[in-house]
Amino acid sequence: MRIDVEDLRVAYAGRTVLAGVRVVAEDGEIAGVVGPNGSGKSTLLRTVYRHLRPTAGRVLLDGADLRALSASRAARHVAALPQERGGDFELSVREIVAMGRTPYKRAFAGDDDTDRAAVERALADTGLAAHAGRRYTDLSGGERQRALLAKAFAQDPDVLVLDEPTNHLDVRHQTELLTLLRVRRRTTLLSLHDLNAAAAVCDRLHVLHGGAVVASGPPREVLTPALLSRVFGVRAAVTDHPLTGDPLIAFDHRAPAGG
Structure with a gap:
């Protein structure tokens, strides 16, 4: 299924967080939302999964x-x-994952x-089959993350x-998670x-900056040194990954953008 975000505007606490945002993820496509902290990424995703109601615009399925x-x-x-992972569930991993049904x-x-x-x-795909009987509260942070991912996968x-x-x-x-997303090929917005x-996993990127989309397209077209400097404030070179051929960003950790 295709997701279209049309002219989305979200405001709360007297502040506009998103304004006129247009985002698309085609059927079976992995579309990424990137941007600096405070650019509105989580607000956009919360609106897509109906945790927030937009001030204007709509999300189409x-x-x-x-x-x-x-x-x-x-x-x-x-x-x-979501980023908000909820409380400490007194349930087993299998019970958490079964909530997806x-x-x-x-x-x-x-x-x-x-x-x-x-x-x-879902348990097998996320590497948790051997931990299905453990309590969620006994898991490490990474294992909890995988359990909640398994719950989303079980939702089918x-x-x-x-x-x-x-x-x-x-x-x-x-690496295993990103590979799994590519293999499963569900329409994904992340x-x-x-x-x-x-750059490695996404077919399309949407770059958010200041609550607006400033660039959209294939990673190789979007992630340019000029955009990285303007949006993220870093100096970087973009080359080809020696193993995969994907765009590879090398950041200059010794000088700021334009330095």
């Missing part, structure tokens, strides 16, 4: 206004991993074979909305601080 859907129907289509159930209904298969696949959505999904993950698990990871 295959042309239909996402706000017009019931909460349960919307949850069948869109799964989210809630949109498909009637009240008090038990798990069926489809539910169980979805949960087991058409669209994934992931806010900094690689937070707390070590290099191996970051924010990333790591620009090299964004």
Whole structure:
């Protein structure tokens, strides 16, 4: 399914956070949202997964206004991993992941074979099958992150909305997660601080700065030295990754942008 964010404006506490934002993620495409801290990335994603109501504009799912859907129907289509990870759940990892099946159930209904298969696949995909019986509260930060990702995968959505999904993950698990997103090929809208990871995994990038989209397109076209200097305030060179051929950003850690 395709996601279109049309002329989105979000304001709260007397401050405009997003103004006239237009973002798209085509069917099966991984679209990244990047930008400096405070640029509005999380606000944009919260609006897409309906945690925030926009002041103006709309979010379309295959042309239909996402706000017009019931909460349960919307949850069948869109799964989210917010930055706010919630409290310490006194549940097992398997129970946390099984919560992703809630949109498909009637009240008090038990798990069926489809539910169980979805949960087991999500556990395996995130490397948590051996930890399924552990309590969530006993997990490390990275393991908790993977458990919540598994919950989103178990939801079997058409669209994934992931806010900094690689937070707390070590290099191996970051790489495995990004590979998994490419293999699964669900329409995905995600924010990333790591620009090299964004360049490697995303088909399209949207750059936010000051609550507005200042550039959109393929990573190689978007991540130029001029944009990195103007938006992120860094001096950098962009070359080809020696192993993958993806754009590789080399930052000058000794001098500021323009220095």
